[in-house]
């Protein structure tokens with residue numbers, strides 16, 4: 001049942017992961033004014049939600065799946081767990097969330113050697129999971145603007161492509177006083193991702209360097225000028241992205257046994273949100289155990305893999321070109337959040353024999369491309385980062401980190417079409433050597449040219465149809481009727 005907007009209101013505040021200081025949410029903060037560390041948002045009233053049983057919450061969230069109130073159709077179906085300080089009129093809904101989870105078919109499961117499904121985050125409005133976070137961040141901005149009569153809001157972000165596509169989309173929907181500026185590393189986003197903010201009318205600024213360089217420029221701007229930063233440093237985005245965990249838990253009918261969740265890690269905002277999301281569900285007994293989480297990184301951009309597997313000493317890495325370009329980040333802003341939440345997560349997790357609550361696996365560029373194509377040859381629409389999670393599953397199986405009775409859900413964070421250029425490089429065997437990718441013969445594909453334009457020009461139309469049909473039939477080896 002869902003016939004009214006929720007009455008519950010939380011009491012949110014920022015808390016600092018460096019010095020534990022707490023701050024009011026009447027101002028948009030990105031980092032701690034005292035010590036400079038990243039922040040997270042916490043609801044001081046959260047324990048009041050425990051007055052309802054886990055079962056009651058399950059029923060509420062399940063019931064809202066059929067809700068007729070626009071504000072509750074997307075990520076705010078889980079309103080009480082996300083940003084329960086917003087009013088109905090603050091909430092922006094562009095169709096984000098509720099992305100499908102598609103089980104791999106028999107053939108693919110057999111090839112991989114485990115039962116698994118893929119959650120298609122590419123089916124969000126700007127074709128990546130970033131929309132979950134933007135829906136929350138923009139709703140909060142709208143609330144701020146309304147309450148403080150702010151006349152103009154300039155939003156700004158650095159991006160590996162999808163953050164800017166998403167920010168530009170939401171800003172253009174709000175229109176009026178909200179303007180969007182995006183900073184992109186020149187030549188390091190795909191043409192599709194560049195076209196998105198341009199099409200939505202954002203101001204697009206290209207800077208030389210990689211994402212990490214753009215991020216530093218944006219941080220400088222947000223320190224010194226009146227701009228609203230929309231990178232995942234913005235804790236409101238994390239809240240929105242928690243909805244991934246809520247939807248996934250609901251899809252499993254709130255039963256987390258034998259579930260392994262695979263997530264690609266770039267700036268580490270997404271994995272932060274997913275960890276926090278499951279922890280909140282657990283705290284309210286909406287789920288009675290935690291799933292296992294596998295972070296996945298390419299060997300070309302793997303600082304968090306290095307941290308968890310090479311001695312717990314964090315150091316940024318110099319990235320090398322990666323087809324998982326949206327995750328090609330050497331100094332992830334959310335690393336302190338991950339470290340904190342992983343500790344909590346592991347403490348709350350009740351392990352079975354040999355199981356670990358959280359781990360990070362490393363994959364090669366070759367495996368990422370091979371896995372993306374393999375998945376898509378079996379009816380999926382995964383992006384390169386989705387390919388990365390499938391590659392991660394294979395590595396986990398190879399190293400026996402996952403058992404035959406477990407079930408994996410892979411996060412395909414964007415739509416395959418955004419990364420069509422990498423597929424093209426694979427098919428044409430044209431990757432620059434730094435990528436270290438050689439196409440597999442079985443996975444290559446190319447259009448067949450079987451009839452020249454000159455030959456067509458020399459023929460009357462009916463004759464052309466006849467001859468072209470014959471050429472197609474010969475190519476396919478068709479038998480006549």
Ligand SMILES: *Cc1c(COP(=O)(O)O)cnc(C)c1O
Pocket residue numbers: 128129130160161162163232264265266267268269270271326327383385413414
């Ligand atoms: C942003 C992004 C990532 C990385 O997510 P983080 O939150 O930065 O770790 C992965 N895949 C896609 C498609 C993205 O857009």
Ligand SMILES: [Zn+2]
Pocket residue numbers: 016017018019020021032033034035036037
């Ligand atoms: Zn601090």
